[in-house]
Amino acid sequence: MSEVRLSNITKRYDRNTVVDGINLFVKDKEFLVLVGPSGCGKTTTLRMVAGLEDMDEGDIHIGDRLVNDIRPKDRDIAMVFQNYALYPHMNVYKNMGFGLKFRKYTKAQIDSRVKRVAEILGIEDLLFRKPGQLSGGQRQRVAMGRAIVRKPQVFLFDEPLSNLDAKLRIQMRSELSKLHEKLQTTIIYVTHDQIEAMTLADRIVVMNDGQIMQIGSPLEVYENPVNLFVAGFIGSPPMNFMDVKLVAANGQLYIDGGNFRLAVPGALKRRYDAWINRQVVFGMRPDHINDRSFLIDGSELEELEVVVEVIEPIGSEVILIVTTGDHQITAKVHPQTKVSLHQSINLTFEMNKMLLFDKKTGAVIDAGA
Amino acid sequence: MGIFTLYPLLEGIRIAFTNKHFLKEGVEFVGLQNFIRLLSDEIFWISLYHSVTLTVVVVFLQFLFGLILAWAMSQKLPGMSWFKSIIMASWVIPVAATVILFKFMAQPDIGFINIVLKMIGFEELNRYWLGDPDVALAFIMILHLWRNVPFYGVAFLAAMQAIPQSYYEAAEIDGAGGWHRFWYITLPGIRNMVIVMVTIHVLWTFNNFDFVYLATGGGPVNATDVLPVYVYRQCWNSYTIGYGASIGTVMLLLLMLYFIVFIKISERDNIS
Numbered sequence: 001m002s003e004v005r006l007s008n009i010t011k012r013y014d015r016n017t018v019v020d021g022i023n024l025f026v027k028d029k030e031f032l033v034l035v036g037p038s039g040c041g042k043t044t045t046l047r048m049v050a051g052l053e054d055m056d057e058g059d060i061h062i063g064d065r066l067v068n069d070i071r072p073k074d075r076d077i078a079m080v081f082q083n084y085a086l087y088p089h090m091n092v093y094k095n096m097g098f099g100l101k102f103r104k105y106t107k108a109q110i111d112s113r114v115k116r117v118a119e120i121l122g123i124e125d126l127l128f129r130k131p132g133q134l135s136g137g138q139r140q141r142v143a144m145g146r147a148i149v150r151k152p153q154v155f156l157f158d159e160p161l162s163n164l165d166a167k168l169r170i171q172m173r174s175e176l177s178k179l180h181e182k183l184q185t186t187i188i189y190v191t192h193d194q195i196e197a198m199t200l201a202d203r204i205v206v207m208n209d210g211q212i213m214q215i216g217s218p219l220e221v222y223e224n225p226v227n228l229f230v231a232g233f234i235g236s237p238p239m240n241f242m243d244v245k246l247v248a249a250n251g252q253l254y255i256d257g258g259n260f261r262l263a264v265p266g267a268l269k270r271r272y273d274a275w276i277n278r279q280v281v282f283g284m285r286p287d288h289i290n291d292r293s294f295l296i297d298g299s300e301l302e303e304l305e306v307v308v309e310v311i312e313p314i315g316s317e318v319i320l321i322v323t324t325g326d327h328q329i330t331a332k333v334h335p336q337t338k339v340s341l342h343q344s345i346n347l348t349f350e351m352n353k354m355l356l357f358d359k360k361t362g363a364v365i366d367a368g369a
Numbered sequence: 370m371g372i373f374t375l376y377p378l379l380e381g382i383r384i385a386f387t388n389k390h391f392l393k394e395g396v397e398f399v400g401l402q403n404f405i406r407l408l409s410d411e412i413f414w415i416s417l418y419h420s421v422t423l424t425v426v427v428v429f430l431q432f433l434f435g436l437i438l439a440w441a442m443s444q445k446l447p448g449m450s451w452f453k454s455i456i457m458a459s460w461v462i463p464v465a466a467t468v469i470l471f472k473f474m475a476q477p478d479i480g481f482i483n484i485v486l487k488m489i490g491f492e493e494l495n496r497y498w499l500g501d502p503d504v505a506l507a508f509i510m511i512l513h514l515w516r517n518v519p520f521y522g523v524a525f526l527a528a529m530q531a532i533p534q535s536y537y538e539a540a541e542i543d544g545a546g547g548w549h550r551f552w553y554i555t556l557p558g559i560r561n562m563v564i565v566m567v568t569i570h571v572l573w574t575f576n577n578f579d580f581v582y583l584a585t586g587g588g589p590v591n592a593t594d595v596l597p598v599y600v601y602r603q604c605w606n607s608y609t610i611g612y613g614a615s616i617g618t619v620m621l622l623l624l625m626l627y628f629i630v631f632i633k634i635s636e637r638d639n640i641s
Contacts, residue, residue, distance in 0.1 A: 050542065052538050052541070052542075071541075072538075072541050072542045073541060073542060073543065073544040073545075077542065078542065079538075079539070079542050081535045081538070081539060083533065083535055085533065085535035085536050085538065085539040086539075087536060087539075087540070087553065087554065087557075088536075088557070088558075089553075089557035089558075089560075090553075098540070098543050098545070098553075099542070099543035099544055102543060102544030102545055102546075102549070103544055146539075146543075150543075
């Protein structure tokens with residue numbers, strides 16, 4: 001069983017705590033993604049699992065072994081680095097066979113393994129080239145091949161797609177998914193790209209400032225973020241946040257934005273009852289805001305008049321940046337929406353998708369909060 | 370460029386085919402006479418042997434010790450940055466000063482080397498190190514090493530630091546221990562610097578005049594005679610410039626041969 005358990009992992013550089021008491025359980029065969037902005041501690045955490053960094057506190061278990069004092073080569077892990085770290089003076093074959101050489105595999109065993117993995121990755125024709133003669137995508141595959149050949153308990157990926165161009169990145173993402181299906185091995189994957197995290201992960205770990213903000217499936221962190229950070233980090237374009245007041249009138253709750261009011265769906269009344277007349281942050285994803293002329297039935301819709309400031313047609317949709325009063329809102333609307341700059345239009349908000357956050361703590365306001 | 374390099378070069382080769390003499394009037398073209406004389410000149414062959422031996426041994430040892438020094442300097446030890454800044458002192462000190470220093474140290478009885486030998490119980494080894502035909506050349510080699518090893522060390526260290534840390538980490542995860550990481554990553558990583566250093570030091574050491582001339586003049590009894598010093602004596606002691614030029618021409622040919630072979634070998638390695 002190749003689960004990984006991180007218990008209270010802490011890492012400090014002088015006075016700076018870069019990883020702060022992380023607790024994490026990675027399930028066997030899971031594709032777990034650590035995602036967060038630069039400096040959040042995700043790479044440091046990964047490197048501590050690899051054994052490339054010492055921990056100041058905490059324990060790491062790989063399988064059922066405590067690996068704190070075990071050297072990287074004995075932890076049964078394999079790592080793919082951001083810059084691939086291919087040995088420049090060896091050809092692809094030797095790069096891939098390098099790790100097996102030190103584990104006393106016979107030449108025949110190394111040969112068959114390397115060739116088999118090369119076939120899986122489609123790099124059999126490149127075996128006798130040197131890294132300098134390969135393209136970025138090819139190098140990336142060789143780096144993965146070097147890891148796969150080792151048949152480790154856990155794969156560790158450190159932003160492996162960051163150095164590729166956008167198109168290649170999308171292609172490699174789907175290949176990585178298929179590879180995971182095929183290899184059935186635990187993967188811990190680090191990225192700063194939330195789209196990568198959403199598309200690849202079985203579970204996502206959102207990190208910020210050395211701490212875990214939320215762990216959950218991609219859908220969970222998208223639909224039910226636990227705080228402002230997660231809500232704003234996951235999703236593109238990011239969620240709209242507005243400082244508003246929650247008011248009650250005629251037995252109904254309203255979001256009061258100063259120059260507008262939006263009715264809160266009845267079903268959510270109980271959740272927000274305790275927050276009446278308090279300052280809260282109103283969150284609504286651009287995907288849940290549309291142009292009035294493309295009304296969708298069913299959801300609780302509220303309308304808002306806004307002024308169009310920026311129009312970004314991206315083909316599949318149009319991104320509008322609009323203003324009302326002091327608020328700036330991003331909306332992802334139907335691709336055939338007809339608008340012009342500085343025009344006044346009406347946008348609809350799917351209020352059953354709304355989120356409210358405590359302005360002071362940033363935590364989402366939930367039932368029983 | 371042409372004036373300062375090409376003219377002296379061609380003129381030197383031209384003189385090798387003449388009987389030019391500083392103290393005699395008239396210069397005649399003598400064909401290969403000087404070169405034939407070379408073949409039976411015992412001192413020429415001794416000097417050639419010393420030149421080649423000196424160059425091969427010195428460059429090899431400089432490479433080896435330079436590598437060790439570079440590895441040592443790459444360790445994080447207290448005082449290392451101070452050490453790094455003073456280590457080039459030996460290369461910066463003028464050769465003449467270095468020779469004077471070592472000549473004093475080599476003095477019998479009162480020289481530093483002999484004092485230390487006496488202290489550690491090897492009093493029977495007391496001698497004038499540059500006056501003993503058996504050890505004088507070896508002593509000259511030490512002079513070369515003392516001067517140049519830090520230069521190698523600093524150059525190799527710079528090359529080592531250009532190697533990305535991630536290569537070492539990947540190798541560590543792959544299971545390579547310290548020595549293997551050095552062999553598979555450090556050495557190939559500094560290969561280009563090694564080629565540069567070896568190339569220039571072979572040329573410098575083979576052509577090196579000052580150490581030998583100032584320390585021993587080529588003696589005792591030709592024990593440290595090297596080709597550059599022999600050329601000098603032929604031209605400025607015996608005034609037979611024609612003959613001196615022919616020895617110089619042979620030196621030029623040997624070095625060109627080395628250069629061509631060496632470049633061919635390193636190019637071939639690069640491509641494979």
